[in-house]
Amino acid sequence: MFYSGRIGSFGILVLICIIVYIRLRQVVVGKSPTIRRLPALESVEEAVGRAAEMGRPVFFNAGYAAGGLTTIEAPIIGAAMSLLHYTARLTARYGTGITIFLGPINMVPVSMDVIKAAYTIEGVESDYRETMVRWLSDSQFVYTSGFMGACQREKPASHVMMGGFWYESILLGEAGRNAGAFTVGGTPRQGQVHFMVAICDYVLIGDEYYAAAASVSRDPEEIGSIWGADDIKILILGLLIVGSILQVLGIDWITQLLKL
Amino acid sequence: MEQRHIIYLLLAIMIAIPYIQPIGIPVETSKMTRDFYNKLKSLPEGSAVVLMVDVGLGSWVELGPATVAVVQHLLDLPIKLLVSGGSAELPVVWEYTLEQGNIKLGDNKYGEDYVVLGFITGGEPAAAALADNLHLTKEDQYGTPLEEIPMMKDLRTAADVKVVLSIMAGTQEEWYLRQWRAPYGTDVGIIVSAVTTALAMTYYVSGQIFGMVNSLRGGAEYELLISKPGKGVVGTDMLSLSHLLLVGLLIIGNIQLLYEKFSGTRKPEEKTGG
Amino acid sequence: MAFERNIGPKIVLSITIILMVTNYYLSPQLFQDIGKYIKEFVVVIAAVMLGLGFINALLRDIPRITKKEPGQWYFSLLTIIFIFVMLFLCAGNKYMPGTFSGMYSFLYQEVYRVLGNAIGAFAAFFVFTATFRAMRLKTLEAGAYTISHILAVLGNAPIGAVIWPGIPIIADWINEVVVSAGLRGFIITSSLGGVILVFRYVIGKSETVLGSA
């Protein structure tokens, strides 16, 4: 029935789902965890406020993400869409307008719906423009060159970079900085986070990115998933420490269990 | 003339020097390149190797020398080579490899020793679909149906393939670990852009990947392994000069910081990463 | 009305995810075939969707041309022209090989390639200015960030071994231990975040990506 070598990870997957589901239910009935402060998430409002003061646009990037929603980067884009929704609601409230630059084509319809929904919820659906979503091409470098030119021409006041960046993170980020943009970033991708730390004024690294997306998503009880994630991290820490000690003592039933 | 313009100019000059006048700083061969080379050399006769081109021409500059060296090595070995890939620019990259690298085909015949399948878009699902069915594209890059190609007769799924190689600049190695090595046991080797070497290193260190040719430097090493020096070797001089410049800039930047701290003329605090 | 607009798509999303997970974990041929068909269906849908981008590009550039937006309309015209030139040349290259193949190889294999290389090369310029600005020994963490970067950079180039034979050894140790271990903790937790987000989609919390206005 099962592929050999994957039963262990299927067990872990089910365990993750159970723990998260319990925590979600707890939040629905009123108990809620205290989430550590995420300065980068709070600075998004500061970025949009700065754009309103200076009367210049807000640019948003979700990255090339290896081709978008059909790839394993889909969860990263799902979270990016929550953060786009949060940013779009702020720009609707402050009236600065927002422009998201896109590579992968399958992100175009989702981005349009997300921004339109944000503007509708804020009651200014008339301000929504289809051209707020700029698709440049599925090719990573064409998308990058279009953004770099737009940065120099339109001089954005703020640049929010949240998503699955690949080679282009340094290009998009530095192009924004050269145009004087206040840059807030975030990515769970280990290949690009070191650039975001160098470029951005505030950055969400790793799981902070998913936690930020959960805390601003449209279903308020999704905060419970951060709580569940912490429980699983403690479980993983236990597995690592106990597993290593047992391994040194020659007892390896933990690894056998995981490798089942 | 802002500070950044000065840095751009300095970098351009330091990189241009070796191309005008090569210096010849010595290059050692790293373990991961030798592992890659030895694995291919040790393949039994007639075993099938799939070369996946997962980068476009944009990466040719960095991965070209390594690609040319590996393809020349594969064609010299008595193996069956299948070329496919996730990049829409596969046909162009393949012609470029043969043309720019002036690859010697020797007695390799198309359709018997090597074949170029069409590219497959769609990321990991497509790589998985190709593993399940090597005849996924139904016809090769030049339009001839795969059924008529002699070497494709007994090559049905990834189980018939000994080694899959990926020329990559992202995290494609995980596609092949998950969709080729896990289910079918095909060994995975990669020609990788230095951008993603650190990530792929975890899989090489844990033994899931048998070898890695790491960008231009790896290309220079592989050229020396098959004793056919080319663009890779010149490139490593350029790496030395540009990296020396970067370290110099970082040191100057921090001396500037210490000078400001002690002479009390500190600029307003710049927010660093949160 | 809420079913077609909101609940239906969410159910399709949940079921697709569950089927893809079964395709990964369960070996019976049924689950493999379902997974195979989903994967190949998505490849076709992704191809059919490309026209949407065409409309998005036209919606952006055509008004700029018709309204003669100063300083921009002739550039937008340039884009539209090259879209059709490229479409025509690609069709010619595939279906009528030989006609205009010189123009196709010039535009795609030379100009498009060279422009891609140029954008790729920007990264070197930008990484130099970004690290020069960011890598200052202001805090303990910034110090770790800077020192390990300098050592690893020197280790990556042959010059490192020339300066001091110890550098490549330290650089390799940094790469194999510090980078691998640091990123391992990072990968495990961020992958966990991704899996939990997908679980929220399975139980229907996909309001943002599929929710109606």
Added chain:
Amino acid sequence: MTDLFLGLVLAGCTLAFFSLLYRENIFYRSAEHMYIGIGIGYILFQGFDRVIAYVWTPVTTRGEWIWIVPFILGLLIYTRYIKSVNWMSKWPMALIIGSGTGLAMGGLVATMIVGLIVSTITLDFRNVSNIVFLIITVTGIAYFLLTREQTGTLGYVTKLGRFCLMAAFGGSMASNVNSFCSRLGGVIETLVTYPGYYMTALAFILVLADSMILKKK
């Protein structure tokens, strides 16, 4: 003749993009808009070509009618421009999002969580480096605990975790610098050798002239 002409045109295109390093100008803007046009045109044709290869050929030659289903699902996405039925576009989008996220849910747990835990536990801890490896991994994970205040002992652990993460970022960034410089090297090679250096000289003259004119203003 054509090699000289081709070399000059290609060097011109490269310098048109590099001119953005100086400032945004007409050369960059025209190269950019041409590049976007070529990019969109090429990708659109690839989409058309894929539809022919994956739908039209199998249906007409082998009668596999199944491929009509994804074709129609793909067309549904265009309904988002028709107000009354734009909800139809959500159904194929659900399938697309589901395929990627479903793939991630399977793959991530097996290789990126369990796989990495197992390969960390089974390290040979007689070697000191592997003990340091475990400590860095554990403190790195501890740093990402988000619902507990980082004070007391957890404070020290997360501080060490953050320190190691930043060291790891510094180290992994170095391999990127290596790759970027390699790419720039290949491009600059075309600008400092025949026939590219003619265009490079021309570009420098233009930049000097332009900066003098701007200084006068």
